[in-house]
Amino acid sequence: MFFNYTENISWVLLDDIVFVFEEIDNMMYVLEDIAKDFWLMIQDKIDFSSIIQKLSEIYDAEVEVIQDDMQEFVSMMISKKIIQARG
Numbered sequence: 340m341f342f343n344y345t346e347n348i349s350w351v352l353l354d355d356i357v358f359v360f361e362e363i364d365n366m367m368y369v370l371e372d373i374a375k376d377f378w379l380m381i382q383d384k385i386d387f388s389s390i391i392q393k394l395s396e397i398y399d400a401e402v403e404v405i406q407d408d409m410q411e412f413v414s415m416m417i418s419k420k421i422i423q424a425r426g
Contacts, residue, residue, distance in 0.1 A: 340387045342413070342422045352379070361421060368421065373398060377409060381422065387413075 344350070350359040357370040357378050370378050373394055380390045391409060395402045416422045 340424055341384060341426045342381045342387070343425055344381065345420050345423055348421055350378075359421060361419065363420070366419070368419075373405075373408070374412060377412065386426075 347362045348359055349362065350357055352375075355371070355375065357375045359368040359370060359378070360366070361368070376394060376397060377390060380393065385393070387409075391402055391406045394400075394409065395405045398405065413422070413424075417424065
């Protein structure tokens with residue numbers, strides 16, 4: 340499964356933080372650490388399982404733990420119409 344950013348967002352990476360602005364509800368989201376890394380990997384068009392594997396290596400954590408955390412994060416981002424799943 341892959342993810343795309345929705346058309347109703349703007350975002351910027353400043354220093355080591357991603358700021359996401361959702362333009363419909365005028366909401367700002369601040370992504371740091373693993374959320375920031377996940378966000379940037381979406382841009383690289385990497386599939387979900389590969390993202391999980393890479394994050395597991397970066398953060399020296401078990402794949403299952405990263406996957407559980409990221410599934411929760413992804414569900415929240417989809418519900419807020421920040422990203423959308425494809426494929």
